[in-house]
Amino acid sequence: MCGIAGFVGPLKNINSSAVLRSMSATITHRGPDDDGFFEATTRDSRYQIGLAHRRLSIIDLSTGHQPMGNEDDNVQIIFNGEIYNFHALRDELIALGHHFVTASDTETIVHAYEQWGERCVEYFRGMFAFVIWDSRNERLFLARDRFGKKPLFLCEVNGVLAFASEIKSILAFPGINAEVDTTSVWDYLAYRYVPAPATLFRGIRKLMPGCYAVWERGILTERCYYQPPDREISVDTPLPDDPIGVFLDKLDEAVKIRMIADVPFGAFLSGGIDSSAVVGLMSRHSVQPIKTFSVGFSEAGYSELGYAKTIAEQFKTDHHELVVSQEHLMQHLPALVRFRDAPVAEPSDIPIYLLAKEARRTVKMVLTGEGADEFLGGYPKHVYERYASLYQAIPGFVRHGILEPLVQTLPYRFRRTKTAIVNLGLEQFEERMPRWFGALSDTERRDLVALSQPISCKAGVQFDSSPENSALRRILYFDQSSWLPDNLLERGDRMTMAASLEARMPFMDHELAAFISNLPDKYRVRGHTTKWILREAMKRLLPTAILQRPKVGFRVPVNEWFQGPMRDYLYEHLTGSTSFTREYYQPVMLEKVLADHVAGRQNHEKLLWSMLNLEIWHRQYLK
DSSP, X not given: OEEEEEEEEOOOSOOHHHHHHHHHHTTGXXXXXXXXXXXXXXXXXXXXXXXXXXXXOOXXXXXXXXXXXXXXXXXXXXXEEEETTHHHHHHHHHHTTOOOOSOOHHHHHHHHHHHHGGGGGGGOOEEEEEEEEETTTXXXXXXXXXXXXXXXXXXXXXXXXXXXXXXXXXXXXXXXXXXXXXXXXXXXXXXXXXXXXXXXXXXXXXXXXTEEEEEETTEEXXXXXXXXXXXXXXXXXXXXXXXXXXXXXXXXXXXXXXXXXXXXXXXXXXXXXXXXXXXXXXXXXXSSOOEEEEEEESSGGGOXXXXXXXXXXHTTOEEEEEEEOHHHHHHHHHHHHHHHTSOXXXXXXXXXXXXXXXXXXXXXXXXXXXXXXXXXTOSHHHHHGGGHHHHHTSOHHHIIIIXXXXXXXXOGGGHHHXXXXXXXXXXXXXXXXXXXXXXXXXXXXXXXXXXXXXXXXXXXXXXXXXXXXXXXHHHHHHIIIIIIIIIIHHHHHHXXXXXXXXXXXXXXXHHHHXXXXXXXXXXXOBTTBSSHHHHHHHTTTSOHHHHSSOOOOSXXXXXXXXXXXXXXXXXXXXXXXXXXXXXXXXXXXXXXXXXXXXXXXXXXXXHHHHHHHHHHHHHHHOO
16 A cells, blocks of 8 residues: 655656655655655657655565566556455466566556556456556556545646645645635535545546546546446346355455455454454454454444444454544544545544554554445435335425425434435435435525535436436445545545555455345345345354444544534634635525534534535645
8 A cells, every 4th residue: 555646748947856756755654664756758858757656565565666667667657555366467467478576466567557558457356546657658557446445636737747646745746736626615515525526626636436547648538447336227137046155255255365465454343244244254364363443432322342342352353442532533633634635524534543543553454344335235325215206206395395394393313314304305316315425405505605606416417327227226326436435435545544554445346346236136225124135144253233233333423512512613613704614605594504503403513514624624725
């Protein structure tokens, strides 16, 4: 796991070596073990190329230095990620005549590119973002893994293409300044993150998941090589005799291949079914106790440490616990916005970062349960969404005039019901999808936001599979192509890499995802039971108390904090004289949102958290 950065283009009056080292220095946290640089010029001296690499050594500690070249040094690579099937690919490439001098997965990518060109990405099983300079063809090849587990940002300015694992590295390039894209602010206030390919920075974008780009002679072309399998309409396919057993075997294999490492490793353990399944399967493949790491809160109602301890005791892990409080949030939030180069969309970013720092004291890599909900259907919305057409068949005056106002009077403990009723009433798919976990509907944005830019729903349309697909597959495709890469995976990458820790996600194995997608919907959501096939498979491994416990996740008590110890902090950031963003909102509506939340009349914690982080982002970057 590493950090990469670089540029290609006509550089004039710029010390390219100094720029390259400056770009690298901003992401030292991603690779504190080693750095490396490569510079070249095209044969006509028109374009300069610079590659920078920061290394966090996990595999092949002695010979994995980057940038890495082939035998003739006419192919140079910088690579962030892990290729889990590199041993098999290495054998195949050797049989085809390629010669290896290291034991690293990085060199496998080099020779795969030589052998298969742009199609090399289709052979990789793993997580990756890499850039290859092919001097023979004077071509730059940039690629990102299928689900977007590893980031790659791009910016084109004055004929130069700058790229990096994190935006802060691109901002180190001369002439690229931090300017807010107010159109992206509109999307942010609906999604609570900025959907790809945009970012909050004007002119800086993401290379989309499952895509690669080719730069030649000043022209950049982007192509998609993969889409999550739930994009396709479900077809009847023959089932194996034991679908649950096959699923368990594939998940077990996905866990096993992610345990390949030359350094100590462990697992994040929340006590939920996802991380418990990963730990249980890891225990099958290790003679040593698995190191597990759990985080809880001083507010007992939000702590899962008891559940995590149950799993730790069952599998006899080397268990570590961390308890955090409101003071931790106040202390770390601005720094984490800086690490993420974006608002911290989820309060759980903070305990994940603190847990990563704790884990980094004894390990350099962890496995996590990320992705299980988005591929197996693990959220309440995956149950509710199936009833959208039925609910919308109710006459509008009944829904909007009676049911919705009545439900909004319910107390906080019915928050999921309140959310479901409001969201099911949104007839447009592109508006309803982000609203399940988002902050504002289109109408609510128009009432609150004072920005004059038009509201864009293009992102929501982009992440729809097909109206002919099942309701479950449509919402899962949205999760897999937007919510997951642009929010949860971005969080996971930044918060762990901020602590110089690698995180691997077995549930996001693309071969496992393909198998799951070929199953009938009932294997994922059955009645009101979510992740049905995982629960059935884990009956062979986990205790009933874990299988039947309610979903909590890394729940942070933001509601209580905004009503209590963080109230003044919140008001100062959103309404104070030094606020950057208060002009984004209608003053009367802003005061109402704040007053309703503090008084307990409505719970606006998601919206207020998003607004607070947007302000902190402005303070970090637009000084």
